[in-house]
Amino acid sequence: MALKKPNSMEECIYFTNRSIGDGFAIAWAYRKECPKCKKGRLGKPIKKNGKIDKKADNYECPLCKYQESNEEVEKGLQLEIEYKCPYCGHEGETTTEYQRKTFEGVPSYVFECGECGKKIGISKRMKKTKKKDKS
Ligand SMILES: [Zn+2]
Numbered sequence: 001m002a003l004k005k006p007n008s009m010e011e012c013i014y015f016t017n018r019s020i021g022d023g024f025a026i027a028w029a030y031r032k033e034c035p036k037c038k039k040g041r042l043g044k045p046i047k048k049n050g051k052i053d054k055k056a057d058n059y060e061c062p063l064c065k066y067q068e069s070n071e072e073v074e075k076g077l078q079l080e081i082e083y084k085c086p087y088c089g090h091e092g093e094t095t096t097e098y099q100r101k102t103f104e105g106v107p108s109y110v111f112e113c114g115e116c117g118k119k120i121g122i123s124k125r126m127k128k129t130k131k132k133d134k135s
């Protein structure tokens with residue numbers, strides 16, 4: 001299995017690059033190809049002010065304006081992951097569903113190391129909490 005890394009962020013609905021302990025994970029999910037015109041990739045609709053409407057409950061093809069619900073689009077997506085296992089050091093590639101699960105108390109995309117079978121979580125990035133530094 002060889003994953004194809006995205007050429008640009010435009011192709012992705014999600015992209016992250018994390019260090020996890022002594023390992024790392026680079027994960028991405030491609031936008032779904034428009035089933036209607038097969039040229040565009042579905043993305044969140046653009047609001048009148050030109051900004052992406054991240055909270056919209058549907059995705060839209062930028063070319064033909066075909067729409068699909070969030071649920072419909074996201075259940076068909078998969079997360080592709082290139083990783084180095086923080087437990088055994090194995091470097092590999094895998095895929096998992098584009099669906100966050102609670103992992104160690106944090107919403108995360110979870111995958112298993114192909115070598116040691118340990119579960120590895122890519123946690124949702126939390127907003128930085130202000131540290132109370134006295135120095
Ligand atoms: Zn289209």
Ligand SMILES: [Zn+2]
Nearest residue numbers: 085088113116
């Ligand atoms: Zn491992």
